[in-house]
Structure formats: structure tokens, C-alpha cells
Amino acid sequence: RYADAGRCHQMALDIREDLHTRAHPAYAQSLLHLSRTSRLQGRHKQAAQYAEEAIRIFSRYYSPTHTETGQAYLALGLAWHEQGDEAALPLFEKAIATFRKAGEAGALPLAKALYQKAQLSASPDLALVEEAGELFATLNATSLPDAQAVSLLLAEHCLNSGEPGK
Numbered sequence: 001r002y003a004d005a006g007r008c009h010q011m012a013l014d015i016r017e018d019l020h021t022r023a024h025p026a027y028a029q030s031l032l033h034l035s036r037t038s039r040l041q042g043r044h045k046q047a048a049q050y051a052e053e054a055i056r057i058f059s060r061y062y063s064p065t066h067t068e069t070g071q072a073y074l075a076l077g078l079a080w081h082e083q084g085d086e087a088a089l090p091l092f093e094k095a096i097a098t099f100r101k102a103g104e105a106g107a108l109p110l111a112k113a114l115y116q117k118a119q120l121s122a123s124p125d126l127a128l129v130e131e132a133g134e135l136f137a138t139l140n141a142t143s144l145p146d147a148q149a150v151s152l153l154l155a156e157h158c159l160n161s162g163e164p165g166k
Contacts, residue, residue: 005037025068028057032068035075044083051076067106070098074113081120092117111135115146118153129153 020026035050054072062069077091095113099106111132118128129150136147 003041023057023060025058025061028054028072029068031057032071032075035079039075039079039082044079047079048076048083051079065098065101065106067099067102067109070095070102070106070109070113073098074109074116078116089117089120092120107135108139108141111139111141111150112146115150124153126154126157129157 017027031050031054035047035054038044038050039047051072055069055076058066058069058072073091074095077088077095080091081088092113096110096117099110099113102110114128114132114135118125118132133147133150133154136142136144136150141147142151
């Protein structure tokens with residue numbers, strides 16, 4: 001199914017190139033979709049290339065605090081992390097900093113990025129998981145898959161540590 005999604009995203013990219021240019025943010029959004037589908041298919045180098053190009057485009061159009069730029073840093077970080085590249089961590093941090101500066105518009109992507117960064121090591125960073133959980137709850141977004149995973153991680157920690165949950 002990811003291959004089908006990739007073909008659809010490639011078609012959207014081609015359409016956006018016809019409508020705009022290769023330097024337009026709409027084109028970069030399609031690159032991010034292609035980055036995600038490539039990463040989910042295990043094509044991490046291709047995913048990284050798409051994300052890098054999206055960063056170049058978004059950086060020309062948007063301020064460093066724009067959520068699209070943060071999404072592109074996060075996409076690149078995920079692609080590099082799944083290749084085992086330690087350079088992924090600064091990209092997660094850059095995405096998180098971007099989302100924090102974006103204010104309310106960056107709250108949901110921030111929660112997701114915190115959760116994803118917490119998952120980088122063998123044992124999750126519970127402070128990041130707790131912050132992500134609080135953001136998901138504040139945003140009333142507890143039905144999202146990442147929010148549910150955060151809740152499960154926190155519940156598991158409480159069970160294993162014998163500490164009551166918050």
C-alpha cells in the first residue's frame with residue numbers, strides 16, 4: 001500500500017510542479033509526503049533526500065519558526081535515525097525548538113516530536129514522554145495513535161516502578 005501511496009504522492013508532486021515551481025512550498029509539502037512513504041518502505045536515503053530538499057525550499061519561504069520547516073527537520077531526523085545515523089538527534093532537537101517557537105500552531109507537532117525523540121534510545125526518556133502526554137491532553141488529542149502510545153508507555157512505567165500514575 002505504501003508503494004501505491006508513493007505513486008499518488010509522486011503524481012501530486014508533478015501536479016504541484018506544473019502549477020507552481022520546484023521552489024514553491026506546496027511542492028515541498030509533497031516532498032515531505034514522499035519522504036514519509038519512502039521511509040515507511042525502508043528507503044531511508046531517498047526519504048532523507050526528499051526531506052533535505054523540503055528544508056531548502058521551506059527555508060527560503062518561511063521563518064525558522066514555521067511548523068512546515070520543523071516538520072521537514074523531523075522527517076530528515078527520522079530518515080537518518082532509521083539508517084542508524086547519530087546526526088539524527090540534532091535534527092529532532094531543531095524540530096522541537098522550531099515547534100516550541102511556533103507557539104500554539106506548533107503544539108501538536110511538538111507533542112509528536114517529543115514522543116518520537118523519546119523513542120530514540122533503548123529506554124524512553126520519560127520526561128519527554130510526560131511532556132508529550134501533557135500536550136496531547138491539553139490539545140484534546142488523546143485519540144491520536146502517538147497520544148495513545150504515550151499513555152501506554154506512562155502506564156507501563158507506573159506499573160514497573162510501583163509509582164501511582166499522575
